[in-house]
């Protein structure tokens with residue numbers, strides 16, 4: 001992927017990360033509905049907990065929307081207990097699955113049809129679907145170009161001095177959307193690169209700045225290595 005020259009900071013960052021980590025295949029899911037389930041279950045919890053809940057759900061329902069809908073609320077809560085906030089998340093899962101079946105005939109492309117911002121507004125009307133969940137569903141379940149912002153994104157951009165740190169979710173998302181071509185493959189790769197970098201290098205505590213490929217353009221990292 002090439003951009004115009006000279007590169008704005010978010011384009012330069014993409015190239016630096018892409019060069020360092022290469023192509024990544026991200027959001028671990030076998031189906032679009034599994035992405036939706038994962039996007040709900042991962043709210044306020046670590047992915048390792050989500051995986052345990054997902055195994056339970058897959059065993060019980062093969063992750064078919066109809067089978068999830070056929071579960072009693074109690075049963076669904078029990079299956080997803082490892083993901084935490086299980087009562088709330090069971091309500092959210094039944095809500096979005098009912099909408100998918102009743103209004104979209106179970107078709108996730110229909111759930112996310114039309115202009116991206118319109119589809120996003122539609123998703124945001126569903127209980128339990130906030131901006132990050134809506135963008136994850138659009139990008140990873142429906143392959144629509146909607147940039148996903150998460151805690152890793154905010155941390156990295158703040159350390160790099162691109163953000164001050166208090167910007168709203170929508171302001172950060174808009175920075176990416178306004179700078180990059182509307183390309184779902186690019187957005188997918190960019191978010192995956194940020195996650196990979198955050199996990200392997202720009203960790204919350206004790207970031208590995210000395211070996212970071214971004215050190216030369218990172219004020220926070222340069223401060224860390226001179227301490």
Ligand code: SF4
Nearest residue numbers: 202207209212218221
């Ligand atoms: S230099 Fe350090 S703080 Fe800066 S991006 Fe790299 S790991 Fe993060």
